[in-house]
Amino acid sequence: MNKRSAYYLFLKRYLGWFVRPIKSKIIYLRKHKHMLVDFQNFRETVISCKGENPNLSCIYYLGITAHSNLGDLAQHYCILKWIKENYPEYYLFKVESDAVCDKRVEFFDFLKRYFVKDRDIIIFQSGYCTQDLGGNHPLMHFWVIDAMPDAKILMMPQTVFFQHEENAFRFSENHNKASRMLFLARDLVSYEKAKELFSKVSVKMFPDIVTTLIGLRQYNNPRSGVCLCTRNDDEKLYSYEDLDTFRDKIRMITRVIQKDTTIKENFMKIRSDLERYVWAEIESYSNYEVTITDRYHGTIFSLCAGTPVIILKTTDHKVTTGADWFKGVYDDYVYVAKDLDDAYSLCQKVLAKKLSYHILPYFKTKYYDGLKELFSKIMNEQTK
Numbered sequence: 479m480n481k482r483s484a485y486y487l488f489l490k491r492y493l494g495w496f497v498r499p500i501k502s503k504i505i506y507l508r509k510h511k512h513m514l515v516d517f518q519n520f521r522e523t524v525i526s527c528k529g530e531n532p533n534l535s536c537i538y539y540l541g542i543t544a545h546s547n548l549g550d551l552a553q554h555y556c557i558l559k560w561i562k563e564n565y566p567e568y569y570l571f572k573v574e575s576d577a578v579c580d581k582r583v584e585f586f587d588f589l590k591r592y593f594v595k596d597r598d599i600i601i602f603q604s605g606y607c608t609q610d611l612g613g614n615h616p617l618m619h620f621w622v623i624d625a626m627p628d629a630k631i632l633m634m635p636q637t638v639f640f641q642h643e644e645n646a647f648r649f650s651e652n653h654n655k656a657s658r659m660l661f662l663a664r665d666l667v668s669y670e671k672a673k674e675l676f677s678k679v680s681v682k683m684f685p686d687i688v689t690t691l692i693g694l695r696q697y698n699n700p701r702s703g704v705c706l707c708t709r710n711d712d713e714k715l716y717s718y719e720d721l722d723t724f725r726d727k728i729r730m731i732t733r734v735i736q737k738d739t740t741i742k743e744n745f746m747k748i749r750s751d752l753e754r755y756v757w758a759e760i761e762s763y764s765n766y767e768v769t770i771t772d773r774y775h776g777t778i779f780s781l782c783a784g785t786p787v788i789i790l791k792t793t794d795h796k797v798t799t800g801a802d803w804f805k806g807v808y809d810d811y812v813y814v815a816k817d818l819d820d821a822y823s824l825c826q827k828v829l830a831k832k833l834s835y836h837i838l839p840y841f842k843t844k845y846y847d848g849l850k851e852l853f854s855k856i857m858n859e860q861t862k
Contacts, residue, residue: 516573516574516577517573517577517580517583517585520571520572520573520577521588523571524571524589527569528592533597534569535565535567535569535594535597535598536568536569536570536571536593536594536597536598536599537565537568537569537570537571537599537600537601538571538573538589538593538598538599538600538601539557539558539570539571539572539573539601540573540575540578540600540601540602540603540618540622541573541574541575541578541602541603541607541615542572542573542574542603542749543745543749544574544575544576544745545740546740546741546742546743546744546745546748547739547740547775548739548740548741548748548755548756548759549688549739549773549774549775549776549778550603550605550775551748551749551752551755551756552691552756552759552775552778552779553604553605553634553687553688553775554749554752555752555753555756556687556688556690556691557601557603557604557634557687558752559690560687560690560846560849564849564850565599565850568599575603575613575615575617575618576614578618578621578622579614579617579618579621586621586622586625586626589625589626590625590626593626593629595626595628595629595630598630599630599631600622600626600629600630600631600632601631601632601634602615602618602619602622602631602632602633602634603615604634604635604636604662604664604686604687605636605637606636606637606639607619607636607637608636608637608639608649608668608672609637609638609639609640610640610641610642610645610646611639611641616649619633619649619652619653620648620649620652623652623653623655623656623659624652624655627655627656627657628657629656629658630658630659630857631656631658631659631660632659632660632662632853633659633660633662634662634687635662635663635664635685635687636661636662636663636664636668636672637663637664637665637668637794637796638667638668638672638675639668639671639794639795639796640671646675649675650675650676653675653676653679654676654677654678654679656679657860658857658860659679659680660680660682660852660853660856661676661679661680661681661682662682662683662684663681663683663684664683664684664685664686664800665683665795665796665799665800665802665803666683666799666802667795667799668795668799669681669682669683680856680860682852684845684846684849685803685841685845686774686775686778686800688775688778688779688782689778689781689803689841689842689845690841690842690845690846691756691760691778691782691842692778692781692782692839692840692841692842693782693837693838693839694782694839694842695757695760696784696836697761697764697783697784697835699761699764699765700765701764701766701767701785701835702732702733702765702766702767703732703733703734703735703766703767704728704732704733704734704735704766704767704768704769704770704825704829705734705762705763705765705766705768705769705770705771705780705785706721706724706725706728706734706735706737706769706770706771707736707737707738707739707769707770707771707772707773707776708721708738708771708772708773708790709738709772709773709792710738710740712793713772713793713794713796714772714792714793715790715792715793716772716790716818720818721818724818724821724822727822728770728822728825731826731829732767732829735766737762738773739773739775739776739779741759743755759779760779760783761783762783763779763780763782763785764783764785764835766785767785767786767828767829768785768786768787768788768828768829769785769786769787769788770787770788770790770815770821770825771788771789771790772789772790772792772797773797774796774800777797777800777801781804781808781811781812781837784811784834784835784836784837785811785835786810786811786812786813786828786831786833787811787812787813788813788814788815788821788824788828789801789813789814790815790821791814791815791817798814801814803841807840808837808840810831810833811837813828
């Protein structure tokens with residue numbers, strides 16, 4: 479190592495101890511400032527709209543995506559699309575979970591002054607949010623239900639997982655107070671757990687809402703090689719070294735590109751042009767003969783592009799049980815690998831297939847076109 483390299487290594491290693499805390503503080507302050515602006519805009523809009531029209535029907539969409547994972551942002555896009563198609567006469571308010579959970583802004587005191595329980599609706603963002611692994615979405619659910627137990631609530635599809643029984647019990651007690659909530663679980667394991675914990679709530683099993691995009695567009699791009707879409711978080715099962723070895727093994731037979739559904743772009747910029755970003759991400763998968771992924775939305779994006787997908791296991795049930803939705807629907811396009819050796823064998827098998835790469839829609843018609851009617855029916859039954 480030359481002197482210049484040693485000098486830069488010194489700066490990176492030792493000055494990082496001073497830089498990282500400062501950087502973290504700057505990020506926190508920016509995020510807090512954004513949250514305050516977000517709530518202030520929400521507050522002013524509510525006052526203005528309700529003041530001009532007290533009988534205005536409103537949807538409060540809480541927990542909108544505030545990071546750069548395109549899977550969660552695609553859920554955000556699809557929920558907005560579903561609301562627009564099904565409740566065009568409603569005024570839509572969108573709020574991030576940070577604004578809901580920060581007690582300094584007194585979100586609930588304000589909302590309860592304007593919320594009309596027999597007319598307005600709360601819709602929660604979908605995702606891995608009914609759990610005790612971290613993040614403030616579970617806290618947001620808890621506090622909203624605690625403050626407004628008789629509100630009409632539509633919980634968009636959730637993965638349910640609790641590490642600790644005491645947390646499961648706390649959420650069970652809390653959610654069962656929601657007298658008019660429809661809870662959607664997005665896989666069989668989550669559905670069974672939700673039915674057990676939330677016995678006083680209407681629980682249904684629904685696929686992830688991003689599945690409504692499958693089959694809406696067809697792609698005829700030239701296809702070549704494998705897209706390896708892998709996560710970079712605590713849910714990953716295989717080590718970076720194992721995945722690197724796996725990638726190099728596939729490169730012996732075809733080209734491989736690596737990516738993730740989280741991109742290096744500010745989420746505010748993505749949200750400002752959401753449709754373009756979501757469909758651009760989907761189209762990127764249409765350049766390959768097969769996708770191999772441990773991302774649930776990597777699976778769905780691949781199918782939206784008409785690309786067969788091999789699913790790698792993660793540390794929990796979310797991705798593999800999510801694949802159960804596609805059994806008997808897209809059998810030639812979805813495979814769950816037992817391990818990396820099996821994934822390699824499946825990759826060879828799929829590469830040898832002659833496929834049209836054209837998939838027909840299914841989930842939008844089968845599930846989401848009827849969700850408004852289902853929700854209305856359950857709300858009417860629970861009101862009686």
